[in-house]
Amino acid sequence: MGDSFRFIHCSDLHLGCRFSGISDADEDLGRRLRESVFTALDNIVSFAKKEKVDFVIFSGDIFDSTNETPLTRSRFADAIASMKVPCYIIYGNHDTKRRWENSIPLPKNAFVFPEQITHMYFEKDGRRVTELIGMSFPSMKPNSNYVKSVKKESDLFAIGVFHCNVDGAKDDNYSPCKLSDMKDKDVNYWALGHIHKASILNRMPYVVYSGNTQGMDPKESGEKGAYLVTVNDGAVVDISPFKTSAIDWVDVNIDITGKTDFKTAIDELSKIKKNCIASITFSGRGPLDAILRTGGTESIKEMIENSIDCKISSVIVRTVPDIDLKTREEINDFTSAVISYGNRISGFGRKELIDMICSTTVSQSRKSMFESLSDDELKDIVDDAMYLIIEKMMGAEQ
Structure with missing residues (x-):
């Protein structure tokens, strides 16, 4: 008979994120967002205590880029200490530089994986019940497939803790690996970080991105959170998401x-x-x-x-x-000419559209921005301009 235990899998807290663009436009909203990442951490602590979990896994990007300050470091250390259960931690691409690591150490219940594959063990009632295999990022942009080197050391329930990019899930080359690599290993649960959208990529074995704990921008819509995982008799019997995001x-x-x-x-x-x-x-x-x-x-x-x-x-x-644009186009007046010209421009190729949009000195200086747009977004610019002219002309006629 295997042992029973429960753990929290979370990642990508990005403590210390400054939300610079938003803060510049709206100081009060920027302040609320800067605090929201810490509120998400507090919500993890509260949930861990309420559910009396056995341990917690943090799968990288605890801090946001170089924004680890004495305050962010101490608030994370205090949160770990207050949970009073083992916390297994890896660092990802955003927190490879940790200036306050020695002067503000994490508490004794924090177990940080070094920058090479390492095996750790969770003990319950004086016995080893779980093997954890993981590593922190050795650099900001590692391009090695570390998962391929994973090997179990025991016959216990095994958890792989990695910050990685599975099958090109994101357009970068940060620790790339394949789902097939994970299926080939005798690992029961892969606790992954790096991708901000929560997703269960596979169930036998479990390959899971917990997503980030607080949305960072409009592209990261919806509730954000972490997973509560229940293991019984050597198998995952339940994996339940819970909300952590404050905003x-x-x-x-x-x-x-x-x-x-x-x-x-x-x-x-x-x-x-x-x-x-x-x-x-x-x-x-x-x-x-x-x-x-x-x-x-x-x-x-x-x-x-x-x-x-x-x-x-x-x-x-x-x-x-x-209005019916097709019918209105058949009337021989200035409005119909605008519709005809707009429809013709919409049929232009990508280069022609960009050249036309960037025909002024101001727009030419922003050409790289227009070049980054998709074909549909470029066409929307043309359609929006046509519709605006039509509405203004119709308003003038009334």
């Missing part, structure tokens, strides 16, 4: 089709929970397109924030005017 980024789509009252359209936002940062996309066809295009997104953003208890990170307009 959630959310994506909201509002379809204006059939709506004539802007207040009715944004009433849908009342369902958004507090302590969220929302990215709002307006879509559909209708008369509200004119308000959205001519009112200015910053003004609309401010109006929405005054209506709901939620911060708005962006307002994206993907609506179309309340």
Whole structure:
């Protein structure tokens, strides 16, 4: 009979993240976000105590780049100490430089994997019940497949703790490895870090990214958290996510089709929970397109924030005017000429579009930014310009 135990798998806390761009634009929101990463750590501590877990695994990127300060180091050390259970830690690409490691040491219940594959053991009731195999990043951008070198030393339930990129899950070359490499090893659970989206890549054996504990930007929408893993008789019998994020980024789509009252359209936002940062996309066809295009997104953003208890990170307009463009194009006037010209430009190749967009001195200085856009995003610029001109002309005609 195997032993029973439970552990928390978390990663990518990014303690000390400064959220510089947001802080520059909104000092109060920046302050709240800087504190949110520590609140996520506090939530892990509270959950560990409540569930009385046997140990906790931190799979890298504890700190954010070079932002490990005495404060971030001491707050992490205090959190580890307060859990009073073994905490197994690896460092990833963001925390290879740790200036305060010696002057502010971690408590005795912290077990940090060195920069080569190492075996550690969790003991329960005086007996070894789990073998942990892992390593911290030896450099900021290691390109070796360390997983291939993993070998068990015992017949115990084994956990691999690595900060890595499985099958190119992210467009980088940080410790690349393959899922097949992990399946070939006699390891029962792979506790991975580096990818910020939580995902279970495989179940026999378990290959798991716990994701980051607090969303860092609008692209990391939804609740963030960690996993509670239950092992019984040598097998994983349950793996349950739990929330740690203090502030959630959310994506909201509002379809204006059939709506004539802007207040009715944004009433849908009342369902958004507090302590969220929302990215709002307006879509559909209708008369509200004119308000959205001519009112200015910053003004609309401010109006929405005054209506709901939620911060708005962006307002994206993907609506179309309340007219039949094909029929309107057949009328021989200036508006039809704009539609025809806009449709023709939309059919241009990528290089032609970029050259046309960057035809002024200001836009030419930002050419690299436009070159980074996808073909669809470039086409959206053309369509948005056409729709804006149409709405302004229709407004002038009324």
